[in-house]
Amino acid sequence: MIKPIEKGLNNFAHSSFVKRHIDKCIQNPEFLTKTLLATSVSKDVFAYALRVHNTMKNNEIPEDKKSFVAKMDATTGFITAIVQISTGLTLANKKVQGAICKRLFSSLDKNSKQFKQASSGFAVVSTLVGATLLAKRILVPLISAPIAGYLENNHKNDTKKAI
Amino acid sequence: MKINSLDRANFKGYNSTLKRVQNTVANKFAKIDQIGEGTNIALDFLGKAVLVPATIMVASKEPKEKKEYSALKNPIAATFQLMMEAPILMLGSNFIAKLANTGKLDREGSNFSYNEKLYRDRFIENIKSAANGDENFKNTTNELIEKLNKKGMGKNLKESFHEAIENSSISTKETLKKSLKEFDTTHKRLYHLQNRVCFAAAIILTPILCKAEDYFFPKIMNLIKHPNENKKPKMRISLYHFKAQSAKGGIK
16 A cells, blocks of 8 residues: 555655745745645635535425525635735736835845845734735625625525526 | 924934834734645634625615524634644644654655655754764754754744854754755755645545535534524423323323
8 A cells, every 4th residue: 555655755755846836845935835726725625616516416404594605605615716816916016026125124234134034924924914804804795795785685586487 | 373384303212112013913914924725724714704794784785584594694603714724734733744754755765855864863963963073052052953843943942043053163064054055945845745635635524514505504504593493392291190090001
């Protein structure tokens, strides 16, 4: 059992794509930030798509709540991806980071080693916190809750008309 | 009394405090070393378990019962996610590190890109042989090696080694710096490999996570909303009935 895993991992680790990707992550903090953003978004999108599929097939969730929960998940998944990517990329932008760091670390000399290290650390943390906490967890529910409600009302009206 | 303006230059105390705070914050950010899947998982859990339910409860105009149902789904999902992703990251990382350090991820020839132990041992050996004639350098590096053995490689430790090498009078400075760089790069390479593999594993296991969520969510909600429904009623029987039933052959 372990042998095929070892072989698979060895091939994966030495594939030219993974090698190039890892080297770029080490050399370029901006690329690393974007990679972490991409992993977070892809996990969410995949999970939300599965969740919608499973909710619709789950008979233990009451019928009247099922459609709202599924629509909430679908809307949240879609909006999560867009809001997270746009917030993350905006925060990771060099100009935005430069402007924030200039104010935040104004006591340090702009060319000093400490300023560069602090700016690099701040860029990764602020992008992740901004994208995964503020954008994904506050902005997204704020946007998707009314949209899901609207979709739910439309669904109810359609059902009434059909009856 | 006439006040012309509030000049920040007059508030010397405020300025020095601000500078001190800025320096502390800058130091904290400068010390940040490796941010990876672990940070992502922690932030995700925090947001999902606390922020989303609060936002849904405040922002949604749906009836309270529906809002609660949707809002409570998130902390439950976050707990399941944490219970799955954290062990994958920890156990998976240990497994990959073990493979890498025992040479199982090496390639024929001289491709030891992930073998951290090999470069670590080589670096320590180089440091020890270089420190033979220099007592000061020997003492400093011994302390640093002890830290390395206890905590592993980090940004601060790397800088301390660099500083010790730079400030020493040894003749093999460049060789040591090269050796340190190779060790550090291998350490980082292994870290990123661990992160990517664990991310792939988390994606592959997402369907199981979703299934578990869907199986347990209605049951947990039932327990929260109707805690008494699932409890079996306790059998109550008087002594008189017990005796009467016993005489008939016992109580089932």
